[in-house]
Amino acid sequence: MSAIAAAPASAPAAAEPRRRRLPVRAWIGLAVVGLFVLAALLGPVLMPYDPVATDLPHRLLPPGSRLGDGSVAWLGTDQVGRDMLTTLLAGSRVSLLVGAATVLAGGAVGLVAGLVSGYFGGWADAVLSRIGDVQLAFPSILLAILIAGVLGPSVTNVVITLAVTRWVVFARVVRASALAARDLEFVDSARVLGAGHPRIIVRHVLPSCWQPLLVAATVQIGLVMVAEASLSFLGLGIPPDQASWGATVSAGRDYLGSAWWISTMPAAALAAVVTGVGLVGDAFRDLADPRAQL
Amino acid sequence: MGRFLLRRAGQALLVAWGAVTLVFVVVRIVPGDPATLILGPDASADQLASVRADFGLDKPLWQQYLTHMGDVLHGDFGDSWRLGGSAMGATLDRFPATLELAALALLITLAAGFPLGMLCARRPGRILDALVSTGSLVGQALPSFWLGIVLILLFARQLHWLPSTAGGGPEAVILPSVTLALPFVGWLARLVRNGALEEIGKDYVRTARAKGTGEGAVLYVHVARNIALPVVTVLGLLMGNFIANAVIVEVVFSWPGLGSLMVDAITNRDYAVVEAAIVTITVCYIALNLVVDVLCVALDPRLTPQNA
Numbered sequence: 017m018s019a020i021a022a023a024p025a026s027a028p029a030a031a032e033p034r035r036r037r038l039p040v041r042a043w044i045g046l047a048v049v050g051l052f053v054l055a056a057l058l059g060p061v062l063m064p065y066d067p068v069a070t071d072l073p074h075r076l077l078p079p080g081s082r083l084g085d086g087s088v089a090w091l092g093t094d095q096v097g098r099d100m101l102t103t104l105l106a107g108s109r110v111s112l113l114v115g116a117a118t119v120l121a122g123g124a125v126g127l128v129a130g131l132v133s134g135y136f137g138g139w140a141d142a143v144l145s146r147i148g149d150v151q152l153a154f155p156s157i158l159l160a161i162l163i164a165g166v167l168g169p170s171v172t173n174v175v176i177t178l179a180v181t182r183w184v185v186f187a188r189v190v191r192a193s194a195l196a197a198r199d200l201e202f203v204d205s206a207r208v209l210g211a212g213h214p215r216i217i218v219r220h221v222l223p224s225c226w227q228p229l230l231v232a233a234t235v236q237i238g239l240v241m242v243a244e245a246s247l248s249f250l251g252l253g254i255p256p257d258q259a260s261w262g263a264t265v266s267a268g269r270d271y272l273g274s275a276w277w278i279s280t281m282p283a284a285a286l287a288a289v290v291t292g293v294g295l296v297g298d299a300f301r302d303l304a305d306p307r308a309q310l
Numbered sequence: 311m312g313r314f315l316l317r318r319a320g321q322a323l324l325v326a327w328g329a330v331t332l333v334f335v336v337v338r339i340v341p342g343d344p345a346t347l348i349l350g351p352d353a354s355a356d357q358l359a360s361v362r363a364d365f366g367l368d369k370p371l372w373q374q375y376l377t378h379m380g381d382v383l384h385g386d387f388g389d390s391w392r393l394g395g396s397a398m399g400a401t402l403d404r405f406p407a408t409l410e411l412a413a414l415a416l417l418i419t420l421a422a423g424f425p426l427g428m429l430c431a432r433r434p435g436r437i438l439d440a441l442v443s444t445g446s447l448v449g450q451a452l453p454s455f456w457l458g459i460v461l462i463l464l465f466a467r468q469l470h471w472l473p474s475t476a477g478g479g480p481e482a483v484i485l486p487s488v489t490l491a492l493p494f495v496g497w498l499a500r501l502v503r504n505g506a507l508e509e510i511g512k513d514y515v516r517t518a519r520a521k522g523t524g525e526g527a528v529l530y531v532h533v534a535r536n537i538a539l540p541v542v543t544v545l546g547l548l549m550g551n552f553i554a555n556a557v558i559v560e561v562v563f564s565w566p567g568l569g570s571l572m573v574d575a576i577t578n579r580d581y582a583v584v585e586a587a588i589v590t591i592t593v594c595y596i597a598l599n600l601v602v603d604v605l606c607v608a609l610d611p612r613l614t615p616q617n618a
Contacts, residue, residue: 155554283456
């Protein structure tokens with residue numbers, strides 16, 4: 017199925033009369049995601065203050081307040097006087113790091129597992145598929161809470177936890193592509209010409225897996241970022257000495273009546289980024305498979 | 311039908327067994343020595359040995375696993391060291407609150423999502439349709455804890471219409487269940503809209519219109535019946551989702567359900583309760599999936615056990 021979808025994309029441009037253009041929604045999504053990535057990468061340069069240093073005289077200031085030394089806290093300050101803008105920038109780094117690392121790790125495991133079970137089939141496929149079935153029967157948030165709670169809070173543990181809960185999704189996507197590709201004629205001819213399994217997988221099967229894998233990865237990055245924030249919100253994710261959007265939201269719950277900005281700002285940032293990622297993911301999916309468009 | 315039921319029930323049992331095993335592996339093997347966890351790092355070797363003997367931790371792992379599986383079959387997950395009583399008892403105490411939350415969320419999703427989807431299908435591409443489609447995308451992206459906090463700010467702190475925690479009377483269930491339901495209203499509406507648009511193109515709709523049936527009757531009598539099946543399927547899956555997703559919403563609203571019990575238990579390393587809660591939710595989830603599968607075959611005469 018994906019091999020058919022991949023065919024027009026690899027055909028020369030002349031065969032396609034007009035190029036498909038990205039819809040406006042996708043551009044908005046790209047802009048939001050670009051801004052977020054820039055903020056995360058350039059964060060330390062832009063950060064006006066230390067994200068973890070406390071400044072009690074300036075606590076709970078509303079957005080736009082002027083501090084004693086004449087600088088402005090554009091998004092206000094939190095319950096111990098830290099600048100919210102600085103906290104948001106520091107949190108974006110953690111969010112991006114966890115999102116990217118999880119999708120890379122989960123995607124790599126899923127790619128290998130999917131190729132093995134899709135290409136070779138047999139008992140390896142049976143075992144991997146059953147493990148996947150069991151895991152998918154498990155609400156992923158529960159599995160994440162269980163593993164994260166047992167491992168204890170740290171950035172590495174959050175990445176491990178979320179990669180463990182997500183690899184099945186990638187494995188399913190790759191398995192379907194590999195299964196479709198392995199019986200195609202050009203794979204048969206490569207086999208007849210004497211190519212070994214590694215060469216067939218890398219040269220002939222793998223190329224048709226990239227596109228669906230990329231689409232799945234885009235969608236998953238957004239979900240992983242929400243999952244990280246949820247775990248941190250519950251106190252099971254990023255440790256308290258590091259800025260994290262979810263933990264900031266949780267800390268601000270005690271100040272909902274007096275300082276609404278502490279809880280709402282990071283979560284609004286997260287919602288914006290995840291919506292942006294979703295828009296980009298939709299555009300990717302439509303580009304990869306025009307028939308999926310409704 | 312009998313054989314289909316048997317096969318699907320067998321699969322569900324197999325998956326449930328896998329899930330219990332997975333939880334056993336994560337809880338018993340990953341965190342290190344359970345005896346040290348119970349007694350703390352200062353315990354003497356004698357104390358450790360006696361706790362190990364009490365809990366059967368001195369036996370080989372496979373023997374522990376078999377004993378544990380036997381206990382689980384009787385609904386026995388051991389005692390909670392923090393709450394005193396049996397872990398399963400604590401879980402069952404809290405379960406009705408979670409079910410109440412999830413059931414109301416399901417009702418809200420259906421009551422809002424279905425009519426909204428039908429309205430969108432009536433005028434595809436118009437303003438309402440675009441709003442719902444954007445809303446469903448944003449709703450999926452919103453972290454549920456944020457939605458909960460915004461609702462608390464708006465309806466509890468600013469307007470003082472509704473209580474924000476469980477102590478506030480029977481209407482306290484409204485905010486958490488709306489939080490749970492809201493992200494899926496747009497999603498269900500999209501599903502209903504797409505299903506209805508597909509059906510509207512079919513011959514029986516043309517026939518109904520040709521007979522002079524009004525557009526309302528065509529949509530709500532003829533089309534609605536034909537998209538009922540996918541909606542039933544999705545509602546079953548949503549119920550499972552709501553029970554699982556309630557974990558975070560319950561923490562936001564301090565709702566005394568299974569989710570907040572589980573989060574409390576895991577931060578206090580009360581693994582018997584964690585296990586009981588997770589297995590209960592997962593078994594519900596698997597059972598709902600099974601019921602949905604069976605309902606589909608039972609409701610749709612076009613689906614036979616062979617092609618389902």
